[in-house]
Amino acid sequence: MGIEVNLDVILARRKVRSKDLAAFVGITEANLSLLKRGKVKGIRFETLARICEYLDCQPGDILRYTPEETE
Amino acid sequence: MAQPTARLMLSEPGLQRLSAWLAWTSLGLATVIPASVAALWFLGGPAAIMARANLPMPVALDSWQWLLGGALALVPSALLAAALLAAARCFRLFRGGVFFSADIARALRSFAARVVMSGLAGLLVPPLLSVVMTWSNPPGSRALAFHVGSTPVLALFFGGVLWAIAAVMARAADLADEHAQIV
Structure with a gap:
């Protein structure tokens, strides 16, 4: 789609567990994993x-646009 | 839920109870309607059905006419029973809290198609029945009777309306599926 999600990178940098983030945001861990x-x-x-x-x-730290390669 | 294959489940206790009741009613009617027609034909004799449908009465009746006539008379009610089975499937899904899914749209479309087929059969069967039942009559008293009643015409219209609603439901199911993939 061209949008990259770098959430796992930010989570690792901040040393935050997915479970804690999911609980704070109010979504399931399964949905966070899909995100x-x-x-x-x-x-x-x-x-x-x-x-x-x-x-x-910032949102830009989590989401990044990368142009799709065209044949 | 964000899984693409997940169904959007909703809790609507009143509607779910009503759907459970309607599912059983549909199943009951799907059994009773063809059974009644068969009983009326094979136990009560074809005269009752022929008279109700304003069809000419047979003078002489061979066993093949009796059997073929019975099979023909059963076609509209059998199609209606098939439609009711599709409706029962729809109501079972509602009972389970599934209101927007491709399965619902399919079941509703199937119900609509079978109602339309039942309506068409309601228009086509009486002429066929009149030919079959008067086949052994003496020359000059054989008949081809056309009878257009409001029931099959309404069934055709009702089926068309349901088909359109099913198409809208299919679109709603797509939207619900897409919505379920937004976190």
């Missing part, structure tokens, strides 16, 4: 804001 792997179709602003609040970061 980390970029296996979701979208993320709500509310979810993004809670993640940024907990990890003290």
Whole structure:
């Protein structure tokens, strides 16, 4: 899709466990896992804001746009 | 839930109770309606059905006519029973809290298609039945009777309406599936 999710990198840098982040944000660990792997179709602003609040970061630290390669 | 294959489950106790009741009612009617028609034909004799459908009465009746007539008379009610089975599947899913899924849309579409087929059979069977039942009549008293009643016509219209609703439900199921993949 061109959007990379770097949440696992930020989590590792901040030494935060997925379980704690999921509990703070109010989503299941399964959904957080899917988000980390970029296996979701979208993320709500509310979810993004809670993640940024907990990890003290900006949306751009979590999401990155990479142009898709065209043949 | 964000799994793409997950179903959106909702808790609607009142609707789920009603759906459970409707599922059993649909199953009951799917059994009773064809059984009643068969009983009326094979136990009560074809005269009752022929008279109800305003069809000409047979003068002489061979056993093959009796059997073929019975099979023909059963077609609309058998299709209606098949439609009711599809409706029962729909209601069972509602009972389980599944309101927006591809399964619901499929079951509703199947119900609509079978209602339409039942309506078509309701229009086509009476002429066929009149030919079969008067086949052994003396020349001049054989009949081809057309009878257009409001029931099959309404079934065709009702089936068409349901088909459109099923198409909307299919779109709603797609949207619900997509919504479930947003965290």
